[in-house]
Amino acid sequence: MYDIVIIGAGTAGLSAAIYGVRAGKKVLVLEGANYGGQIINSPEVENYPGIAKISGFEFATSLYEQAENLGAEMDFARVLRIEKTGTDFIVYTEDREIPCHSVILATGAKNRPLGVEKEEQMVGAGVSYCATCDGAFFRGQKAVVVGGGNTALEDAEFLSNFCEKVYVIHRRDTFRGEQWLVDNLSKKENVEFVMDSVVTDIIGENSVEGVLVKNVQTGETTELEVKGLFVAIGQMPDNKPFESVIELDAGGYIKAQEDCQTSCEGIFAAGDCRTKGVRQLATAAADGAVAGLAACEYVNKNA
Template sequence: MTEEKKQVTTDIVIIGGGTAGLTAAIYAVRAGKQVIVLEAKAYGGQIVNTPDIENYPGLAHVSGYDFATGLYQQAIDLGARFRYERALGIREDDEGKIVETRKREYHCKAVILATGAKNRTLGIEREEELTGKGVSYCATCDGSFFKGQDVAVNGGGNTALEDALYLADICNRVYLIHRRDQFRGDAADVEKLKQKNNVEFVLNSNVTGLIGSDKLTAVEVTDKISGEKRELPVSGLFVAIGQVPDNKAFADEVDLAPAGYIEAGEDCATRTPGIFTAGDCRTKTVRQLTTAAADGAVAALAACRYIGA
């Protein structure tokens, strides 16, 4: 016999507790709406692992943890309710939307999808096996375990550059592997890395193999131009090659782009009236803290207008 789910009623359900979701909660509660934020893991999203944020207006230096905690506490203090539950899907009834989790059904008038994105994997042999045994996707989470050792970072965007800078200060040597001949991240960070004597750029190269029995001892890289293979003796590999969204559970209610992001413009409205989206999970050209916060504000105000007074 299936256990009956508990019924909860609110004005707005926000799915995702990162920068976009928490900003949306702040704006919606200040507009006088009852808000519940559903988060499957932990508040803050991926920014919580960033040691130093330098590009958020008005905050020259702040840790990702402090930034996320400030947002979370502000939303809670204003009256938003936070639940650690994974949203399994959305359906509609005559009175509005129903967001379903494993134990509850949340009845609401509007939904904001702020699910963010998760780390992209290399997709090579033994990656899953060696994850946690030398392979990591978060340098600030796991970097301290490799203090004084040789490590590699794979990627060419801002996250990879930031990871390499962080690791260069605590590790013996850092190899920065990128599949192109130029980095996509901030030029200022590239220049900082060039000044580090213990950082080596390995460009036009892909990680093609993971070596080690019980733990990682080396990575194999292949030069894309010459085809030459090289082994880098490292005890840690930090993968920073982008993110993928987690929106499949909502595919019946919103349109998804080929890469899985929710189709929505700057108005943050999806094809379904009453369902909005914000942050890294939607189609956009720039994914930064500032754009996530902006999306959260736009989506919240749009949801409030949709609901009405």
């Protein structure tokens, strides 16, 4: 019987594990893919407090080793479902039934890809899904932001402070984001809107050197010479296995506030998988701390 089972070995999940084991709890971390979450693909991290510069791989590995050395158990297994039994739970994987007193969901969210050739291989070599993480690397260069919502517009605003030129490409003729963001960008001389258009191809062998853009109305294709391609067309949470025990919003995110408590007492949600306004490395770690301590309190209360 574990005190806390944490599903997901990203920044939020591993931070929760650290707080759990330091509180004297028996903690198991389950991960269906690789530890580290999205940050492991970032070549450099420069926005985490107290660490001037580190690769995403180094950061994730250090966090993983810290949790494991403190006593957290790790198992690479995909979780199929969770069942509540009184105040306790059973977590089902493909080959185990794991009883526990509390559960922390830290499953993260995947960036929605464009789906163009070479996109995946260019991640970290010009393709990015986080302007605030990687924007400074493109200082003085040209970049493209793809998307039409608030995130895309905010990314373009952020990048305009570093980049020589920022193209904002949107497949429709109007943005979905807030008008004041559109108005602010319209006033910037180094920002250009490319409407009714989609990116069809990435140019370059070892790094991004440009993109091909197709106008969906005319069919005309244009080549833009850029070094950065920032994709901001949404994220995809993976919380469907848990929808029978917790409440999700329309986008599939777990409904939980800053206390990380879900609709089911004893199940907590931390990091990008939950409803929240800011999804950054620092907020994931903060969620992990909050959820880890909340789970400890739940376990103590029902001991």
